[in-house]
Amino acid sequence: MKxxxxxxxxxxxxxxxxxxxxxxxxxxxxTATDDQGGARVGSISGGAVDNVTALxxxxxxxxxxxxxxxxxxxxxYNKIIYFDFDSSEIRDExxxxxxxxxxxxxxxxxxxxxxxxxxxxxxxxxYNIALADRRAQAVKKLxxxxxxxxxxxxxxxxxxxxxxxxGNDEEAWALNRRAELVYGK
Amino acid sequence: xxxxxNVIRWLVLLGALLSMPALAVLKxxxxxxxxxxxxxxxxxxxxxxxxxxxxxxxxAIVASDLARSGHFAPLPAxxxxxxxxxxxxxxxxTWRIAGVDHLxxxxxxxxxxxxxxxQFRLFDVLKAEQSLGYSFNIKASHLxxxxxxISDYIVEHLTGLSPAFDSRISYVTTQQQVQPAAKPGGxxxxxxxxxxxxxxxxxxxxxxxxxxxxxxxxxxxxxxxxQLVYVSFEAGQPQVFVHDIFTGARQKITDFKGxxxxxxxxxxxxxIAVTLSKDGNPDIYILRLADKTLRRLxxxxxxxxxxxxxxxxxxxxxxxxxxGKPQIxxxxxxxxxxxxxxxxxxxxxANAAVSPDGKSIxxxxxxxxxxxIATMQLEDRAMQVLTDGPLDESPEYAPNGxxxxxxxxxxxxxxLAAVSADGRHKQTLALEEGEVREPAWxxxx
Numbered sequence: 001m002k003x004x005x006x007x008x009x010x011x012x013x014x015x016x017x018x019x020x021x022x023x024x025x026x027x028x029x030x031t032a033t034d035d036q037g038g039a040r041v042g043s044i045s046g047g048a049v050d051n052v053t054a055l056x057x058x059x060x061x062x063x064x065x066x067x068x069x070x071x072x073x074x075x076x077y078n079k080i081i082y083f084d085f086d087s088s089e090i091r092d093e094x095x096x097x098x099x100x101x102x103x104x105x106x107x108x109x110x111x112x113x114x115x116x117x118x119x120x121x122x123x124x125x126x127y128n129i130a131l132a133d134r135r136a137q138a139v140k141k142l143x144x145x146x147x148x149x150x151x152x153x154x155x156x157x158x159x160x161x162x163x164x165x166x167g168n169d170e171e172a173w174a175l176n177r178r179a180e181l182v183y184g185k
Numbered sequence: 186x187x188x189x190x191n192v193i194r195w196l197v198l199l200g201a202l203l204s205m206p207a208l209a210v211l212k213x214x215x216x217x218x219x220x221x222x223x224x225x226x227x228x229x230x231x232x233x234x235x236x237x238x239x240x241x242x243x244x245a246i247v248a249s250d251l252a253r254s255g256h257f258a259p260l261p262a263x264x265x266x267x268x269x270x271x272x273x274x275x276x277x278x279t280w281r282i283a284g285v286d287h288l289x290x291x292x293x294x295x296x297x298x299x300x301x302x303x304q305f306r307l308f309d310v311l312k313a314e315q316s317l318g319y320s321f322n323i324k325a326s327h328l329x330x331x332x333x334x335i336s337d338y339i340v341e342h343l344t345g346l347s348p349a350f351d352s353r354i355s356y357v358t359t360q361q362q363v364q365p366a367a368k369p370g371g372x373x374x375x376x377x378x379x380x381x382x383x384x385x386x387x388x389x390x391x392x393x394x395x396x397x398x399x400x401x402x403x404x405x406x407x408x409x410x411x412q413l414v415y416v417s418f419e420a421g422q423p424q425v426f427v428h429d430i431f432t433g434a435r436q437k438i439t440d441f442k443g444x445x446x447x448x449x450x451x452x453x454x455x456x457i458a459v460t461l462s463k464d465g466n467p468d469i470y471i472l473r474l475a476d477k478t479l480r481r482l483x484x485x486x487x488x489x490x491x492x493x494x495x496x497x498x499x500x501x502x503x504x505x506x507x508x509g510k511p512q513i514x515x516x517x518x519x520x521x522x523x524x525x526x527x528x529x530x531x532x533x534x535a536n537a538a539v540s541p542d543g544k545s546i547x548x549x550x551x552x553x554x555x556x557x558i559a560t561m562q563l564e565d566r567a568m569q570v571l572t573d574g575p576l577d578e579s580p581e582y583a584p585n586g587x588x589x590x591x592x593x594x595x596x597x598x599x600x601l602a603a604v605s606a607d608g609r610h611k612q613t614l615a616l617e618e619g620e621v622r623e624p625a626w627x628x629x630x
Contacts, residue, residue: 086510086533122556124536124549124578125623126403126447127504127511129423130460130467130488133444156422157444161400168576168597 064104069111069183075100079181081139082174085120088134090142098139101181102146109149114182115140117157118164120173125159133157135179222258223343225251225287226280229262230305231270234295238325240389243291243303243332249387250336250350253612256343260285272306277313285310289339293328301325305335307342317342329389337629347585353430353627354590355383355394355404355413356601360619381415383430386626394428395419403623407450410627414438414448414457425459438472447491451498456518458482458492458501469503471518482516483524491536496543502527504535511535513548513561527561530568534559536578540586540606547571547580547589547606558591560606571608579622582606584629592622 060075069076079101081094090098105111117132136155143153165172227248230237244262251257266283269275269290280288291305306318317338321331330351337348358380366373379401384391395401399418406413413428425439425448439445443462450457456471469482469492483489487507494501500517505524507514510532516524528534533551540546543563550559555574561567571589580591586606593602595613599620603612 121576122554123511123533123551124491124504126460126491127488127535129402129444129446130462130490133462133467134488155443158400158418159402161402161418168594 062100064100064107066108068104076104079183081135081179081181083135083177083179085122085173085177086131088131088138090138095142098142099146102143102148105143105149105152106147109152112152112154112184114184115143115153115155116162116180116182117155117159118162118176118178118180119160120176121160121163121168122173125161129157129159132159132179135177139179139181222252223256223287224260224285225257225289226260226265226283226285227251227289228265228268228270228291230291230293230303232293235293235301237293238328241328241332243293243305243328243335244289246329246332246387247289247305247336247339250333251339253387254336254340254344256340272308272315275308277308277310280310287316287339287343289335291335296322299325301328303328303331303335305338307339329385333386346587348629349584349626350386352386352584352629353383353410354386354624355381355406355627356621356624357381357401357404358619358621359599381413381417381428383413394430394433403447404625405449406625406627408452408454408628410630413625414450416446416448425457427457438477449492449494449501451494452496453498455498458494460490460492469501469516480518480520482518482522493537493539493546495539496541502537502539502546504537513537513546527563527566528568536580538580538582538589540582541584542586545606547582547591549578549580558589558604560589569608571604571606572602572611577602579624581625584626590624590626592624 061073062075068074069079071077075097078097081090081098083089084091105113115136117134117136119128119132133155136157140153140155144150160176163172163176164178165175227244229242229244248259251259266279267276270292275288275290288308288310289305291303294302296302300322302320302322304318304320307316308314309316319338323331333351336350340346341348360378361375362378364374364376376398379397379399380393381395381401381404382391382393394413395417397417397419399421401418402416404413404415411429411431413430414425415428416423416425423445424437425445426435427438428435438457439459439461441461441463444460444467447460448457455475456473458469458471460467461470462468464481466486467488467490468484469489470479471482472479483503483505485505485507487505488511489503489505491504492501493503499519500515500522502513502515504511505514508526512526512534513528514524514526516522527546528548531550531552533556535549537546537548545560545562547558547560550557550570556577557570557574558572558577558580559568559570572591572593576594578592580589582589588603588605590601590603593600593613599622600613601621601624604610
């Protein structure tokens with residue numbers, strides 16, 4: 001029985017060849033990679049509305065008003081950070097996004113998030129629980145550094161148990177290696 | 186390197202060898218033929234004083250177990266040339282001509298106190314003599330169990346392998362449940378239901394111990410086969426529970442901040458090893474059940490998880506990413522023990538299980554994009570890849586060590602599979618509906 005030849009595509013390669021990844025239906029965020037490379041960041045002052053930042057080819061508004069996280073045009077609408085296989089390092093193109101969320105949390109003490117860690121289906125389940133936890137912890141560390149406080153963040157690791165996309169190829173796996181910020185109501 | 190599939194020697198398939206009778210949830214597909222299986226005839230048992238209940242046909246259960254063992258080819262009932270009911274009316278010559286090497290006859294009799302007396306005799310057709318015979322007085326509700334025990338006696342006598350059929354398996358199933366739309370014209374929602382189930386080794390009597398909308402993981406048996414330890418996310422966070430399968434009584438045993446995962450019961454029953462991250466990062470701890478004291482075994486910033494006990498309960502193997510990628514290590518539980526690395530081949534080795542005799546481990550071996558089950562002899566570190574992948578995981582040994590059951594994907598479905606410890610004989614077991622994973626065999630009592 002022939003095995004399908006699966007090529008492990010690292011995120012850098014994914015960006016470099018400009019292949020488009022399907023949008024994540026669950027949160028509505030646009031996850032297509034961009035030929036032009038990572039995000040550009042303008043300077044931010046608290047509450048300012050007139051600055052924009054680019055993430056993955058779309059121009060987003062940056063503002064930290066209450067409700068910004070539910071505004072599809074706001075950078076904070078993006079709440080998923082993707083990872084490389086067996087890695088919990090936050091990729092360059094997501095560092096600024098995490099920082100924005102950190103600043104939002106810093107400005108709104110009553111805001112809180114569940115930070116959910118996930119992996120793709122490959123490898124063993126319990127190792128993946130630990131790996132997904134590391135991913136969430138890496139995001140949390142960066143959020144705290146921006147001024148969010150510990151009691152605003154609850155981490156839960158699901159390992160490979162709750163995939164965003166069902167599929168047995170790199171396209172699906174890339175979308176499952178993620179940390180999700182779930183804002184509480 | 187993969188072992189070539191050549192002539193199959195006799196190997197016993199155990200544990201999750203599940204037939205497809207009416208009430209079974211798991212069904213079995215034999216993926217490779219059973220060459221060299223010994224022809225045996227199991228004659229329907231005679232019932233005296235009582236009627237045979239459905240699903241308790243002792244001879245059918247025994248024939249089914251023997252077939253699944255991979256060692257035997259029982260004659261189909263319709264091909265039985267005779268149906269002897271006592272040693273006196275066995276015509277060995279006729280059985281020899283029929284090509285049968287061994288013959289099993291038996292009876293079930295209702296006793297005055299409503300117990301059943303089950304008797305069986307195993308005959309060597311070539312020698313024309315009895316090899317084995319036992320009589321059991323049992324409660325009627327134990328009839329299927331006694332049938333499995335008879336299978337174990339026969340297998341042990343003729344192959345030397347220790348018992349496995351008179352036991353149970355546990356596993357986690359997931360099923361998508363469609364819920365009707367909340368409003369007319371709306372879309373129906375699907376939600377996942379997770380179940381922890383226990384069944385007889387032939388798939389009968391599947392019973393749900395826990396059903397939950399949140400994940401259930403890593404069931405592991407107590408050494409006396411009466412309890413399961415597992416992880417449940419039912420409360421929104423992972424917690425480790427111990428669950429008595431007979432009384433249903435359940436106790437939460439770890440509920441720390443962060444990870445509560447990968448629980449494993451020590452063979453001497455005294456400890457449960459568990460992975461916790463409460464002290465900063467995932468590490469192995471052992472919980473002493475007598476006094477609930479917790480002791481930390483690993484102290485490293487890397488991921489340390491998936492502990493599995495050696496048979497002496499004095500050391501365990503585990504997965505660690507301390508070298509950069511997951512590899513298998515071993516550590517003693519005595520204070521001051523340092524871990525030593527076991528796997529060096531490839532850059533993904535995880536999820537080890539220890540064989541009942543402690544001489545080998547089975548684990549997940551990743552190479553490129555394929556994840557396969559491999560074994561390693563601990564004495565000489567000889568490694569052998571047993572399965573094809575590409576997404577094999579959760580290996581566990583059968584109670585007599587001759588088979589390894591694991592979770593695999595078959596055409597996008599999660600199924601259980603079994604492979605003989607030398608890699609030659611394979612089977613797949615799939616749920617009728619939904620998906621099944623994380624199998625664990627109860628030790629035989």
